[in-house]
Amino acid sequence: MIRKLSIPSSTRYLSEVRNFVRQFLRARNVCKSDVNLIVLAIDEACANCIVHGNKNNLNDKLSLLLESREDELLVKVVDTGENVPILKSIDDNIVSECIDQEKKGGLGLYIMQKVMDDVQFLNEEKENYCLLKKKINFPSPPFQQKMFLD
Amino acid sequence: MKLNYEIIDNIFILSVIGEVDANSAIELDDYVGKAIEDGYKYVLVTCNELDYISSAGLGVFISYIKKLKVNDGAFSFCSLQKSVIEIFNLLGLPKLVHIADSKSESIDYLKNYK
Known part of the structure; x- marks a missing residue:
């Protein structure tokens, strides 16, 4: 099952992103805690693309694709802005470093890495992709479980 | 996001309501930064109506x-x-930061800090 959302590239539309992801995951009976953290990771991915890729340019678009497979969630965030090189991995000292350097940014990628199983950045023909994957069981709705038991 | 504040015993008490993301974190930064510039060194953040916060808000x-x-x-x-x-x-x-169950517990902590 694939669902797509397209928004103008502005952080003003991040609440729409969160609502879209919540609705997608709740409809697939994902537990509250997973919904909460996956919504956070995808919000971070989209915010990164809007702020660093598209530079908050409202003329640019941001696309978000969610795909639920049997035991995996696939997320693709696409922007058409500047290709910003991304550090491959951030370690657990990042929060202490931010405190020490009085930095406000830099935690988004760390959160994405902590929540999701795989985070990749690709650039192809003027489009930048942020690809996220997470192993997750999409439980059957209660009535289906009951039918199965019967 | 909505922000309200009050001052009790020189403690800057900020209520953060709703969702804080990369958009609303700018206003949050203005509030907290101004309070600290004004000389408040104890800042209590009440979160009972805070539904969501992303790294941009926590980064503040x-x-x-x-x-x-x-x-x-x-x-x-x-x-x-x-x-x-x-x-x-x-x-x-x-x-890394003090977290309390209640506002009164946070006030006690900050009043007795150092």
Whole structure:
């Protein structure tokens, strides 16, 4: 099952992103805690693309694709802005470093890495992709479980 | 996001209501930064109506931890909802800032700080 959302590239539309992801995951009976953290990771991915890729340019678009497979969630965030090189991995000292350097940014990628199983950045023909994957069981709705038991 | 504040015993008490993301974090930064510039070194953040906070919002608080500490001050966060506690835990924040169950507990902590 694939669902797509397209928004103008502005952080003003991040609440729409969160609502879209919540609705997608709740409809697939994902537990509250997973919904909460996956919504956070995808919000971070989209915010990164809007702020660093598209530079908050409202003329640019941001696309978000969610795909639920049997035991995996696939997320693709696409922007058409500047290709910003991304550090491959951030370690657990990042929060202490931010405190020490009085930095406000830099935690988004760390959160994405902590929540999701795989985070990749690709650039192809003027489009930048942020690809996220997470192993997750999409439980059957209660009535289906009951039918199965019967 | 909505922000309200009050001052009790020289403690700047900020209520953060709703959702804080990369958009609303700018206003949050203005509030917290101004309070610290005005000389408040104890900042209590009440979170009972805070439904969501992303790294942009947490980054605001994180960026001021050192400034408060240098002035012998501190943050205290109280009444976090479960979903927000999960986000604090993800970043290991309970080891780095004071978190209390209630506003009165946070006030006691800050009044007796140092």
